[in-house]
Amino acid sequence: MSPDIDLTAPASGARSALRRLLALDGRLFEFAAERSWPGAEPVLPRLSRSADHGVLWFAAAAAIAASRTPRARRAAARGLASLGLASLTINTLGKRSVRRPRPELDAVPNARRLTRQPVTTSFPSGHAASAAAFATGVALESRAWGAAVAPVAASVAASRVYTGVHFPSDVLAGAALGAGVAFAVRGVVPTRAQLVPPARPRAEVPALPKGRGLVLVVNNEARTADRARALSSALPEAEIVECAPEDLPAELEKAAGRARVLGVCGGDGTVNTAAAVALRHGLPLAVLPGGTLNHFAHDLGMEDVRDLCRALENGEGVRVDVARFRSGGKQGIFLNTFSLGVYPELVRERELWEGRIGSWPAGVVAALKVLRADRHPLQAEFQGRPHPLWLLFAGNGTYHRMGLAPGRRLDLADGVLDVRVVHGGRGPALRLLSAALAGPLTRSPVHAAVQVHRLRLTGLSPGTLLAYDGEVTEGEDEVRLEKLPEALTVYRPLSDGR
Numbered sequence: 001m002s003p004d005i006d007l008t009a010p011a012s013g014a015r016s017a018l019r020r021l022l023a024l025d026g027r028l029f030e031f032a033a034e035r036s037w038p039g040a041e042p043v044l045p046r047l048s049r050s051a052d053h054g055v056l057w058f059a060a061a062a063a064i065a066a067s068r069t070p071r072a073r074r075a076a077a078r079g080l081a082s083l084g085l086a087s088l089t090i091n092t093l094g095k096r097s098v099r100r101p102r103p104e105l106d107a108v109p110n111a112r113r114l115t116r117q118p119v120t121t122s123f124p125s126g127h128a129a130s131a132a133a134f135a136t137g138v139a140l141e142s143r144a145w146g147a148a149v150a151p152v153a154a155s156v157a158a159s160r161v162y163t164g165v166h167f168p169s170d171v172l173a174g175a176a177l178g179a180g181v182a183f184a185v186r187g188v189v190p191t192r193a194q195l196v197p198p199a200r201p202r203a204e205v206p207a208l209p210k211g212r213g214l215v216l217v218v219n220n221e222a223r224t225a226d227r228a229r230a231l232s233s234a235l236p237e238a239e240i241v242e243c244a245p246e247d248l249p250a251e252l253e254k255a256a257g258r259a260r261v262l263g264v265c266g267g268d269g270t271v272n273t274a275a276a277v278a279l280r281h282g283l284p285l286a287v288l289p290g291g292t293l294n295h296f297a298h299d300l301g302m303e304d305v306r307d308l309c310r311a312l313e314n315g316e317g318v319r320v321d322v323a324r325f326r327s328g329g330k331q332g333i334f335l336n337t338f339s340l341g342v343y344p345e346l347v348r349e350r351e352l353w354e355g356r357i358g359s360w361p362a363g364v365v366a367a368l369k370v371l372r373a374d375r376h377p378l379q380a381e382f383q384g385r386p387h388p389l390w391l392l393f394a395g396n397g398t399y400h401r402m403g404l405a406p407g408r409r410l411d412l413a414d415g416v417l418d419v420r421v422v423h424g425g426r427g428p429a430l431r432l433l434s435a436a437l438a439g440p441l442t443r444s445p446v447h448a449a450v451q452v453h454r455l456r457l458t459g460l461s462p463g464t465l466l467a468y469d470g471e472v473t474e475g476e477d478e479v480r481l482e483k484l485p486e487a488l489t490v491y492r493p494l495s496d497g498r
Contacts (some may be wrong), residue, residue: 049157100167193426253277264285321484396412
């Protein structure tokens with residue numbers, strides 16, 4: 001058996017060192033071939049074959065995603081993205097750069113050998129690269145799932161030496177490449193941990209062992225049943241009240257009258273209603289995401305029951321900004337965004353369709369109908385000057401874009417309104433698309449952005465639609481927006497417990 005590798009070293013000293021390394025590699029392979037691996041014979045060859053073409057990892061991703069938690073779904077997606085890039089790198093660069101022959105099988109018992117021997121070159125191991133890429137990608141998003149996947153990935157890598165199709169160095173190089181690819185993917189698409197805002201400013205909140213003193217109101221029309229049951233099991237002394245959406249404001253008011261901490265489970269609109277009640281009563285708010293969209297909870301870093309339970313039992317919380325709008329006799333707050341123009345029309349149109357065809361298809365239909373409609377830009381006055389516009393967006397805090405990831409807030413207490421405007425003119429669809437692609441750019445021919453503490457618009461047509469945290473109402477001729485810095489106290493764990 002010869003572990004020779006087709007490389008050219010620039011100096012005799014380097015060639016000598018390379019020969020010694022290759023000789024050591026060959027001896028390690030022979031040592032592994034001659035050793036008895038208790039319990040490995042019925043497992044490792046099958047495991048090695050199951051990883052062909054990534055089949056094992058696609059099945060693992062499906063199993064992880066089936067847990068139906070946002071973190072698990074992200075871990076599965078990141079694992080598959082890392083796997084795909086690692087496979088592409090190995091097949092286009094790795095195998096063609098170093099044409100190393102496969103080990104000779106003389107020392108490998110017949111029972112270990114694969115039925116179908118690979119025909120590609122030996123260096124580096126594609127199976128090891130795929131295993132390491134998938135396991136590392138999963139672990140970067142979820143330590144728990146990464147720990148579950150790691151032994152399987154290590155076994156797949158070891159199986160390539162056990163079955164005699166790779167030298168140990170092939171496996172080590174492949175694993176290193178796969179892990180490196182997973183970190184490269186993280187550089188392009190940051191993990192949730194990189195996007196979670198800092199746990200500041202910290203707030204003094206009561207610790208609630210077993211949930212004593214928490215009254216959690218659940219919007220039973222949202223996707224909340226499983227989470228409410230899980231919370232009840234984890235915090236048996238918490239009071240949980242389930243109600244229909246139309247009863248939500250009244251039930252929250254009742255709960256605030258007897259709660260030490262007001263809790264809410266639902267989507268962004270539900271959380272908005274609960275935040276308004278918590279502000280009026282001076283109570284800390286505990287948020288358990290349970291709707292279709294949970295922007296505030298996720299930007300806060302609260303994803304599931306474990307996060308909320310840890311924060312409640314340890315008494316961990318922060319203060320966050322709230323934004324307020326006024327229009328004539330109407331007023332309200334928003335935790336995420338406020339908008340007028342095309343977006344409120346899209347929200348209203350989507351609500352007409354989602355009961356029949358579902359949320360995402362309804363969003364697509366609504367966008368097509370709104371953008372194809374024959375309409376004129378919204379007319380508004382700002383600082384005494386008329387401004388035709390298709391859309392005004394105001395975020396409660398600065399929205400950032402990191403790599404290819406969508407906009408997120410990295411600080412929920414930065415004290416500013418993030419105002420984005422799409423100017424009026426021809427082609428609203430093209431202008432809106434251009435503004436979306438521009439991202440954080442502060443000025444373009446169709447898009448402008450500014451950060452302010454308050455904003456006043458006049459000259460609006462009565463009945464202009466206003467959207468706030470996914471809810472829609474009608475405004476009057478004037479709209480005022482202002483920040484309420486650090487006005488709301490919310491629970492969130494102060495350390496990452498993935």
